[in-house]
C-alpha cells in the first residue's frame with residue numbers, strides 16, 4: 001500500500017497517479033471514512049443531501065451495446081419503447097416534480113446522439129422547464145460542440161455523460177463508441193460552459209485497478225465534474241451483465257470515499273443500485289462523503305414503498321435535504337402517480353448514455 005501523507009487529503013488536484021489512488025483505496029476502511037468525512041465537512045454542509053429527479057423523455061431502442069443497459073435495442077429485456085415525449089407533457093411532469101419539492105429536473109433520452117430535429121424539441125423542453133424556475137439537466141448521448149452550445153443557449157444547466165469505467169476495461173462493456181468519444185463529449189460540454197455530471201458504474205466485473213483508474217480519470221479532468229454519480233450495477237435479465245459476480249459492498253463504499261477525497265467540491269451521488277443497498281450500507285456511503293441521491297420518477301409513485309423507506313432512512317440518520325425545507329417528506333412526496341416500465345427497469349440516464 002502506498003503511504004498517503006496527510007497533505008493529500010482535501011487538496012484540489014488534477015494530477016493524481018494510479019499508485020496514489022490505489023493507495024487511498026487500500027487504506028484501512030475506518031481511516032478512509034474518517035478522512036473522507038473530514039474533507040467532506042470542509043467543503044459541504046454536514047448531514048445534508050441533494051436530491052435529483054429524472055424523467056425519461058425517450059426510452060429504449062438505443063443502437064448502442066452498453067452491456068449493462070436494458071435500453072439497448074440489442075438485448076431482450078422486456079423494456080417498452082417510448083418515443084420522444086411531447087414538450088407539453090414534459091412541462092407538466094416538471095411542474096409536478098416542482099410541486100413535490102424538486103429544484104432540478106433531469107431529462108434522459110436513450111440516444112447514441114440526438115439528431116437535429118430531436119435536439120430542437122429537447123431545447124424547447126429545456127426552455128419550458130427553465131421557465132418554471134427549475135435547474136435543468138439532460139443526458140442524450142454524444143454531443144458535438146455545436147449541439148452543446150444549442151443546449152446552453154436554450155438554458156441547460158447540466159449535462160450528464162458518464163465514463164462508466166476505466167479506459168482499459170471499457171472495451172469489455174461497450175464496443176459501439178470509444179472512450180475518446182466520451183472524453184470528446186465532455187470537452188464539448190465544458191467548452192459550452194455547461195456544468196458536468198460524470199461518473200461510472202461499479203460491479204461490472206472490473207478489477208480494483210479499473211476502479212482506481214476510473215476515479216483517477218474523473219479527478220484528472222481539466223475541471224472536476226460538479227456531480228459524480230457512482231452507480232452500482234443493477235443486473236437486468238437479458239443484458240450481458242446479468243449474473244455477474246456481486247461487488248463487495250465495502251469496495252463500493254471505498255470508491256465513494258476516494259471520490260470524495262479526489263474531488264472534494266463535487267457532489268458525489270449515490271445513483272443506480274441504491275434500491276438494493278441496505279440502510280446500513282447507504283449510511284456508510286453518506287459517511288464516506290456521498291451527498292446526493294438520485295430518485296427517478298418511480299420514487300414519485302403513489303404508494304411506492306421506496307418513498308417511505310427513504311423518508312424513514314433520512315429520519316433515522318438525521319439527514320436533511322439541500323434544496324429547501326429540511327423535510328424529506330416534502331422532497332419526495334408521492335405527488336406523481338405515473339409508473340412507466342422504463343423507470344422500473346432500474347437503469348436510467350444516471351448510468352446512461
Ligand code: SF4
Nearest residue numbers: 062066069110352353
Ligand atoms: S447506456 Fe445509453 S447509450 Fe448505452 S445502450 Fe443504454 S441508452 Fe444507449
